[in-house]
Amino acid sequence: MEPIIIEGTSKTPSIRFDSKEGVFEIKGRSIPENSVEFYKPLNEWLDVYMQSPLEKTSVNIRLEYFNTSSSKCILDVFKRLESIHRSKHDVEINWFYEEDDEDMLEAGEDYDSIIKVPFKMIEIVE
Protein backbone atom coordinates (compact mmCIF):
# COMPACT_ATOMS: atom_id res chain seq x y z
CA MET A 1 0.00 0.00 0.00
CA GLU A 2 1.21 3.47 -0.80
CA PRO A 3 1.45 5.71 2.26
CA ILE A 4 -0.77 8.77 2.55
CA ILE A 5 1.21 11.92 3.20
CA ILE A 6 -0.63 15.24 3.22
CA GLU A 7 0.79 18.61 4.15
CA GLY A 8 -1.19 20.54 6.76
CA THR A 9 -2.97 23.84 6.04
CA SER A 10 -4.51 26.47 8.32
CA LYS A 11 -7.73 24.38 8.32
CA THR A 12 -6.66 20.80 7.69
CA PRO A 13 -4.14 18.62 9.54
CA SER A 14 -0.97 17.07 8.23
CA ILE A 15 -1.41 13.35 7.67
CA ARG A 16 1.06 10.51 7.58
CA PHE A 17 -0.40 7.03 7.29
CA ASP A 18 2.37 4.53 6.67
CA SER A 19 1.35 0.89 6.33
CA LYS A 20 4.96 -0.39 6.25
CA GLU A 21 5.75 1.05 9.68
CA GLY A 22 2.22 0.79 11.04
CA VAL A 23 2.42 4.40 12.19
CA PHE A 24 -0.43 6.85 11.57
CA GLU A 25 -0.24 10.50 12.48
CA ILE A 26 -2.80 13.32 12.40
CA LYS A 27 -1.31 16.65 13.42
CA GLY A 28 -2.26 20.34 13.45
CA ARG A 29 -5.66 21.91 12.90
CA SER A 30 -8.74 20.11 11.70
CA ILE A 31 -11.40 22.76 11.19
CA PRO A 32 -12.57 22.50 7.56
CA GLU A 33 -16.18 23.34 6.71
CA ASN A 34 -16.52 19.97 5.01
CA SER A 35 -14.66 17.37 7.06
CA VAL A 36 -16.13 14.34 5.29
CA GLU A 37 -14.47 15.41 2.06
CA PHE A 38 -11.09 15.55 3.82
CA TYR A 39 -11.35 12.33 5.86
CA LYS A 40 -13.05 10.11 3.27
CA PRO A 41 -9.80 9.07 1.51
CA LEU A 42 -8.19 8.33 4.89
CA ASN A 43 -11.02 6.05 5.95
CA GLU A 44 -11.01 4.34 2.57
CA TRP A 45 -7.26 3.77 2.95
CA LEU A 46 -7.85 2.30 6.41
CA ASP A 47 -10.53 -0.01 5.01
CA VAL A 48 -7.82 -1.58 2.86
CA TYR A 49 -5.19 -1.60 5.64
CA MET A 50 -7.69 -3.34 7.97
CA GLN A 51 -7.68 -6.40 5.72
CA SER A 52 -4.04 -7.21 6.53
CA PRO A 53 -2.80 -4.96 9.32
CA LEU A 54 0.65 -5.16 10.91
CA GLU A 55 0.99 -6.88 14.28
CA LYS A 56 1.28 -3.45 15.85
CA THR A 57 -0.29 -0.17 14.77
CA SER A 58 0.63 3.08 16.52
CA VAL A 59 -1.53 6.15 16.11
CA ASN A 60 -0.41 9.63 17.11
CA ILE A 61 -3.04 12.37 17.33
CA ARG A 62 -1.50 15.80 17.90
CA LEU A 63 -4.28 18.26 17.26
CA GLU A 64 -4.21 21.89 18.20
CA TYR A 65 -7.84 22.51 17.24
CA PHE A 66 -10.59 20.39 15.76
CA ASN A 67 -14.20 21.24 14.99
CA THR A 68 -17.22 19.10 15.81
CA SER A 69 -17.58 18.00 12.22
CA SER A 70 -14.02 16.61 12.35
CA SER A 71 -14.77 14.93 15.67
CA LYS A 72 -17.25 12.63 13.89
CA CYS A 73 -14.73 11.81 11.17
CA ILE A 74 -11.99 11.12 13.72
CA LEU A 75 -14.38 8.77 15.50
CA ASP A 76 -14.80 6.90 12.19
CA VAL A 77 -11.01 6.53 12.01
CA PHE A 78 -10.96 5.20 15.58
CA LYS A 79 -13.80 2.74 14.88
CA ARG A 80 -11.68 1.21 12.14
CA LEU A 81 -8.75 0.97 14.55
CA GLU A 82 -11.06 -0.67 17.07
CA SER A 83 -11.94 -3.24 14.47
CA ILE A 84 -8.23 -4.00 13.91
CA HIS A 85 -7.77 -4.31 17.68
CA ARG A 86 -10.73 -6.71 17.90
CA SER A 87 -9.03 -8.92 15.32
CA LYS A 88 -6.22 -9.58 17.86
CA HIS A 89 -3.74 -7.02 16.58
CA ASP A 90 -1.99 -4.48 18.80
CA VAL A 91 -3.29 -0.96 18.39
CA GLU A 92 -2.25 1.98 20.51
CA ILE A 93 -3.62 5.51 20.28
CA ASN A 94 -1.41 8.28 21.65
CA TRP A 95 -3.51 11.38 22.28
CA PHE A 96 -1.29 14.45 22.70
CA TYR A 97 -2.55 17.62 24.35
CA GLU A 98 -0.83 20.84 25.27
CA GLU A 99 -0.18 21.69 28.89
CA ASP A 100 -3.29 23.33 30.41
CA ASP A 101 -5.51 22.42 27.44
CA GLU A 102 -8.22 20.72 29.45
CA ASP A 103 -10.66 20.78 26.52
CA MET A 104 -8.29 18.71 24.37
CA LEU A 105 -7.63 16.31 27.26
CA GLU A 106 -11.39 15.90 27.78
CA ALA A 107 -11.87 15.28 24.06
CA GLY A 108 -9.34 12.44 24.28
CA GLU A 109 -11.11 11.05 27.32
CA ASP A 110 -14.41 11.12 25.43
CA TYR A 111 -12.94 8.94 22.69
CA ASP A 112 -11.27 6.70 25.25
CA SER A 113 -14.68 6.03 26.82
CA ILE A 114 -16.30 5.22 23.45
CA ILE A 115 -13.56 3.26 21.67
CA LYS A 116 -12.25 -0.01 23.04
CA VAL A 117 -8.60 0.55 22.15
CA PRO A 118 -5.78 1.40 24.60
CA PHE A 119 -5.45 5.18 24.79
CA LYS A 120 -2.44 6.98 26.18
CA MET A 121 -2.90 10.65 27.14
CA ILE A 122 0.37 12.50 26.66
CA GLU A 123 0.81 16.04 27.92
CA ILE A 124 3.10 18.25 25.83
CA VAL A 125 4.98 20.55 28.18
CA GLU A 126 6.31 23.70 26.48
Next chain:
Amino acid sequence: MSFDLDNLISDHNPGDAIFYFKGNIDSDIINNVLDSVEFKLITINEHPRLRKKVYNVLVESLQNLYHHADHVPVGFKVGNQEKYGIILMDKNIEGYRITTCNFISNFRVNELESKIDRINKSSVEEIKELYKDVLNHQEVTDKGLGGLGLIDIARKTGNKLDYKFTRFDDAYSAFCLSALINEE
Protein backbone atom coordinates in the same frame (compact mmCIF):
# COMPACT_ATOMS: atom_id res chain seq x y z
CA MET B 1 -38.18 51.48 9.88
CA SER B 2 -36.72 48.74 7.70
CA PHE B 3 -35.72 45.42 9.22
CA ASP B 4 -32.06 45.54 10.25
CA LEU B 5 -30.23 42.67 11.93
CA ASP B 6 -28.05 45.24 13.71
CA ASN B 7 -31.08 46.36 15.69
CA LEU B 8 -31.43 42.85 17.10
CA ILE B 9 -28.04 42.99 18.79
CA SER B 10 -28.18 46.64 19.79
CA ASP B 11 -29.76 45.79 23.16
CA HIS B 12 -26.59 43.99 24.24
CA ASN B 13 -24.44 45.79 26.76
CA PRO B 14 -21.79 47.04 24.40
CA GLY B 15 -18.29 45.84 25.07
CA ASP B 16 -15.10 46.64 23.24
CA ALA B 17 -15.58 45.35 19.71
CA ILE B 18 -12.90 42.90 18.62
CA PHE B 19 -14.47 42.01 15.33
CA TYR B 20 -17.59 42.92 13.40
CA PHE B 21 -18.79 41.73 10.03
CA LYS B 22 -22.10 41.99 8.22
CA GLY B 23 -22.65 40.45 4.79
CA ASN B 24 -22.44 37.24 2.82
CA ILE B 25 -21.02 34.32 4.84
CA ASP B 26 -18.67 32.14 2.83
CA SER B 27 -15.54 30.13 3.43
CA ASP B 28 -13.21 33.07 2.73
CA ILE B 29 -15.00 35.24 5.27
CA ILE B 30 -14.69 32.50 7.87
CA ASN B 31 -10.95 32.25 7.19
CA ASN B 32 -10.56 36.02 7.48
CA VAL B 33 -12.45 36.18 10.77
CA LEU B 34 -10.47 33.30 12.29
CA ASP B 35 -7.12 34.75 11.20
CA SER B 36 -8.00 38.24 12.32
CA VAL B 37 -9.30 37.23 15.76
CA GLU B 38 -6.42 34.87 16.40
CA PHE B 39 -3.94 37.61 15.49
CA LYS B 40 -5.65 40.06 17.84
CA LEU B 41 -5.71 37.60 20.75
CA ILE B 42 -2.01 36.87 20.26
CA THR B 43 -1.19 40.57 19.93
CA ILE B 44 -2.86 41.41 23.25
CA ASN B 45 -1.02 38.46 24.79
CA GLU B 46 -4.19 36.67 25.90
CA HIS B 47 -3.58 33.59 28.05
CA PRO B 48 -3.14 30.56 25.76
CA ARG B 49 -5.87 28.54 27.50
CA LEU B 50 -8.46 31.32 27.12
CA ARG B 51 -7.25 32.10 23.59
CA LYS B 52 -7.76 28.49 22.55
CA LYS B 53 -11.21 28.35 24.12
CA VAL B 54 -12.29 31.55 22.37
CA TYR B 55 -10.94 30.28 19.06
CA ASN B 56 -12.73 26.95 19.44
CA VAL B 57 -16.07 28.59 20.21
CA LEU B 58 -15.55 31.01 17.32
CA VAL B 59 -14.93 28.12 14.91
CA GLU B 60 -18.18 26.41 15.92
CA SER B 61 -20.18 29.66 15.87
CA LEU B 62 -18.96 30.54 12.38
CA GLN B 63 -19.53 27.08 11.01
CA ASN B 64 -23.03 26.98 12.49
CA LEU B 65 -23.68 30.20 10.63
CA TYR B 66 -22.12 28.87 7.41
CA HIS B 67 -23.98 25.57 7.39
CA HIS B 68 -27.32 26.47 8.94
CA ALA B 69 -28.15 29.99 7.76
CA ASP B 70 -31.11 29.85 5.40
CA HIS B 71 -31.37 31.92 2.25
CA VAL B 72 -32.06 35.60 2.57
CA PRO B 73 -35.81 36.34 2.42
CA VAL B 74 -36.96 37.95 -0.83
CA GLY B 75 -38.27 40.97 1.04
CA PHE B 76 -34.92 41.69 2.70
CA LYS B 77 -32.95 44.01 0.45
CA VAL B 78 -29.25 43.27 0.67
CA GLY B 79 -28.36 42.71 -2.96
CA ASN B 80 -27.34 39.37 -4.36
CA GLN B 81 -26.27 37.60 -1.19
CA GLU B 82 -26.99 33.96 -0.56
CA LYS B 83 -26.18 33.58 3.15
CA TYR B 84 -26.41 36.85 4.95
CA GLY B 85 -25.35 37.19 8.54
CA ILE B 86 -23.69 39.19 11.27
CA ILE B 87 -20.62 38.19 13.25
CA LEU B 88 -19.80 40.24 16.31
CA MET B 89 -17.13 39.52 18.85
CA ASP B 90 -16.65 41.85 21.76
CA LYS B 91 -15.17 41.89 25.22
CA ASN B 92 -16.82 43.18 28.36
CA ILE B 93 -16.11 42.78 32.07
CA GLU B 94 -17.36 39.18 32.04
CA GLY B 95 -15.25 37.97 29.16
CA TYR B 96 -15.39 37.45 25.42
CA ARG B 97 -18.76 37.26 23.69
CA ILE B 98 -19.36 35.87 20.23
CA THR B 99 -22.67 36.75 18.58
CA THR B 100 -23.97 35.55 15.24
CA CYS B 101 -27.24 36.45 13.51
CA ASN B 102 -28.78 34.88 10.43
CA PHE B 103 -32.10 34.11 8.80
CA ILE B 104 -33.86 30.83 9.40
CA SER B 105 -37.03 29.32 7.94
CA ASN B 106 -39.91 29.61 10.36
CA PHE B 107 -40.64 25.89 10.18
CA ARG B 108 -37.20 25.22 11.74
CA VAL B 109 -37.65 27.62 14.65
CA ASN B 110 -39.47 25.32 17.08
CA GLU B 111 -37.01 22.47 16.60
CA LEU B 112 -33.99 24.72 17.09
CA GLU B 113 -35.51 26.43 20.10
CA SER B 114 -36.28 23.05 21.72
CA LYS B 115 -32.73 21.93 21.10
CA ILE B 116 -31.21 25.04 22.69
CA ASP B 117 -33.62 24.89 25.64
CA ARG B 118 -32.68 21.26 26.25
CA ILE B 119 -28.99 22.21 26.30
CA ASN B 120 -29.63 25.20 28.56
CA LYS B 121 -31.54 23.05 31.06
CA SER B 122 -28.73 20.49 31.26
CA SER B 123 -26.05 20.37 33.92
CA VAL B 124 -22.35 20.35 33.02
CA GLU B 125 -22.26 16.58 33.43
CA GLU B 126 -25.43 16.10 31.37
CA ILE B 127 -23.99 18.21 28.54
CA LYS B 128 -20.84 16.10 28.58
CA GLU B 129 -22.89 12.90 28.32
CA LEU B 130 -25.14 14.42 25.64
CA TYR B 131 -22.06 15.32 23.61
CA LYS B 132 -20.71 11.79 23.79
CA ASP B 133 -24.09 10.28 22.98
CA VAL B 134 -24.59 12.46 19.89
CA LEU B 135 -20.96 11.95 18.82
CA ASN B 136 -21.32 8.20 18.98
CA HIS B 137 -24.86 7.64 17.78
CA GLN B 138 -26.19 10.43 15.58
CA GLU B 139 -25.87 9.94 11.84
CA VAL B 140 -23.81 12.56 10.06
CA THR B 141 -24.78 14.37 6.89
CA ASP B 142 -22.66 14.16 3.75
CA LYS B 143 -20.82 17.27 4.98
CA GLY B 144 -20.03 15.68 8.33
CA LEU B 145 -22.60 17.67 10.28
CA GLY B 146 -23.76 15.77 13.27
CA GLY B 147 -25.62 18.18 15.51
CA LEU B 148 -22.74 18.76 17.91
CA GLY B 149 -21.99 22.46 17.35
CA LEU B 150 -24.34 24.01 19.91
CA ILE B 151 -23.62 21.31 22.49
CA ASP B 152 -19.90 21.91 22.06
CA ILE B 153 -20.28 25.68 22.50
CA ALA B 154 -22.27 25.18 25.71
CA ARG B 155 -19.76 22.64 26.98
CA LYS B 156 -16.68 24.72 26.24
CA THR B 157 -18.10 27.97 27.64
CA GLY B 158 -19.87 26.45 30.63
CA ASN B 159 -22.57 29.10 30.08
CA LYS B 160 -26.15 29.07 28.85
CA LEU B 161 -26.67 29.84 25.18
CA ASP B 162 -28.27 33.27 24.82
CA TYR B 163 -30.60 33.39 21.83
CA LYS B 164 -33.44 35.28 20.24
CA PHE B 165 -35.77 34.68 17.31
CA THR B 166 -37.37 37.70 15.63
CA ARG B 167 -40.05 37.09 13.01
CA PHE B 168 -39.31 38.73 9.65
CA ASP B 169 -42.29 37.52 7.61
CA ASP B 170 -44.49 34.42 7.23
CA ALA B 171 -41.56 32.35 5.99
CA TYR B 172 -38.46 33.61 7.80
CA SER B 173 -37.17 34.75 11.17
CA ALA B 174 -33.90 36.25 12.28
CA PHE B 175 -31.95 34.08 14.73
CA CYS B 176 -29.27 35.59 16.98
CA LEU B 177 -27.05 33.48 19.21
CA SER B 178 -24.54 34.67 21.79
CA ALA B 179 -21.91 32.64 23.59
CA LEU B 180 -19.97 34.07 26.50
CA ILE B 181 -16.50 32.80 27.35
CA ASN B 182 -15.63 34.00 30.83
CA GLU B 183 -12.26 35.44 31.71
CA GLU B 184 -10.44 33.17 34.10
